[in-house]
Amino acid sequence: MPWFNSNTLFVSASLFCLPLLVLCFVLSLPFLTFAIVSLYSIAWIAYYFMAQTDAEFNLPYNPTRVIKINIAIFEIIFGWFTYMPMIVSYLYWRYWKMGTDGFKQIVSFDIPYHGSSKLDVYHPPKKSNGELSPIIVFIYGGSWSSGSKLIYTTLANTLRELGYVVVVPDYRKYPQVKIDGIYEDIREAIKWTHKHASDINGDPELIFVMGHSAGAQLAAQVVLSDIIEQVKYNDSTHYIQSPPFVSKKHDPSMKNTKNHMIDHKNKPRDFLPLVEGLLLFSGVYDIASHYIHETSRGVEKVSAMARAMGSTTEGYIKNSPLHLIEKNEKLFATSDDLLDLWPRILLLHGQKDTTVGMDQSASMFNTLGKLFSLERRQELDVRMRLYKRMAHGEPVTSLMSNMFAKKSEKNLLLKDIQEFIDLPQDDL
Incomplete structure (x- = not known):
């Protein structure tokens, strides 16, 4: 043994x-x-x-x-550390390269546009031929409860250097207001931009609204809901003429005529001017689905999204651009006015985004494809771009000044943005 x-x-x-x-x-x-x-x-x-x-x-x-x-x-704290190179780059650009006088020449700061809300305007060099520049209204994200236009100074300057007038509004946030109050500020920022387009050397016919994360939801919901309401209003009044604010570019029959007159006394609200395009980055388009995603991450209580939307299923559906277009399926199938007013859309998402799943953008893109018939789809411009190496914040941080980062992602983004905005007029 x-x-x-x-x-x-x-x-x-x-x-x-x-x-x-x-x-x-x-x-x-x-x-x-x-x-x-x-x-x-x-x-x-x-x-x-x-x-x-x-x-x-x-x-x-x-x-x-x-x-x-x-x-x-x-993850948030780690993200702050990754922003340090951009902070250093900003300080170098702002105070060493540009200086106070040079900076004031390219930016108009803190312009009141609605109540206490203010915006900044970034001015590109004037074109020698006198041609007006396209305008980008940038709506930043921040979970509907945080953010500041100051953070996006170098992003706005990057777009300005491409030749675009860039408008960056601050807007009220939760808990100061809930979602309807935020929508009100976004609407007023777009209306201010159209009203003052000539003052800022911008083309009122080429207004683009760019949004990131919560900003993409705000941009999509405000612009698309307004268009749908315009179409419904126009149908209800039985006017044969084109709806309000249709541009000559979108309605060739108006090229040699003055804009038609409509009695606005009974109009439910002042509609937005025509928005040429939406650039939607890393956006939330189905609130209920994203709430489930937040729950899986354990952050649905600290996130302001549900409370800003009213903490009800009805509120989630009402404020989801995806449900907005599904609810109005018949208009997409029959309305010519909808085609006239519908903006070109660029959906962009990072495949490494764990904060907002890329299925949000994919669902929005696929739903639009289903709602418009193949024939009507030929008259639209809806694009989707997916970036393999991008997480949630990188579609905006890649556009910010960073002396220490590779520029490959930035160059790809700028290419997509320019190809979308600078589409030849003959292709519109």
């Missing part, structure tokens, strides 16, 4: 290792306690400051949710 067998070896090893395991546990107990307390403290602080408006006081206790909240916060 051997002097040991497997059972004897196991018992001996256990008796030898057990004191070591107990010692390791006792020694690590302060660290484990500190780690657990820290994780819960971070999660509770996040909930305290971000999850209490329009909700009963609540704190997370489930360990899985606490860990998910910490992961989300870590």
Whole structure:
């Protein structure tokens, strides 16, 4: 009989290792306690400051949710560190390269446009032939609750250097207002841009609205809902003439005529001017679906999205551009006015985006393809671009000044943007 067998070896090893395991546990107990307390403290602080408006006081206790909240916060903090090269690049460009006087020549700051809301305008060099420049109204994201136009200074300058007038509005956010108040500011920013287009050397016929993340939802919902309301209003008044604000470019029959007169006394609201195109980056177009995605990440309570939308299923559906167009399927099949007013659309998304899944853009693109018949689809310009190496913020950060980054992604983005905006007039 051997002097040991497997059972004897196991018992001996256990008796030898057990004191070591107990010692390791006792020694690590302060660290484990500190780690657990820290994780819960971070999660509770996040909930305290971000999850209490329009909700009963609540704190997370489930360990899985606490860990998910910490992961989300870590990603935000890590993102701040990745912005450091852009901050350095901004300071170099703003104060060393441009200087105060040079900067003031290209930017008009803090122009009031609606109540206390203000916007900035970035002016490209005037064209020698006197031709007006296309205008981009950039709507930044921030979960409907944060963000500032100052952050996007170098992004706006990048677009300005391409020859575009760039308008960047600040807008009210949750909890100051809910979603309808945000829509109001976005509408007024677009109307201000059209009204003052000649003052800023911009072409009122070539207004593009660009939005990122929550900004893409705001841009899509405001512009597309307004177009649908215009079409319904025009149908209800039984006017044979073209609807309000149709440009000569979109209605060739108006080239030699003055704009028609319509009695606006009973009009439900002032419609937006014609928007030539929408550039929608990393956007949310189905609120309910994105709420499920936020829940899977454990951040639906600290995210302002649900509360900004009213925290109801009806609110999620009402504020989803995807449901907006599905609800009006008949107009897409029959209305010529809709074709006249419908903007060109560029949907862009990063395939590494875990904050907003790229299925949001894919669903929007596919739904538009289904609603328009093949024949009517030939009269539209709806594009989708997917970038393999891009995460959520990179469609905008790639356009910001960064002396330390490769420019391959930036060049691809700029190419897509220019090809979309600078489409030859003969192709419109």
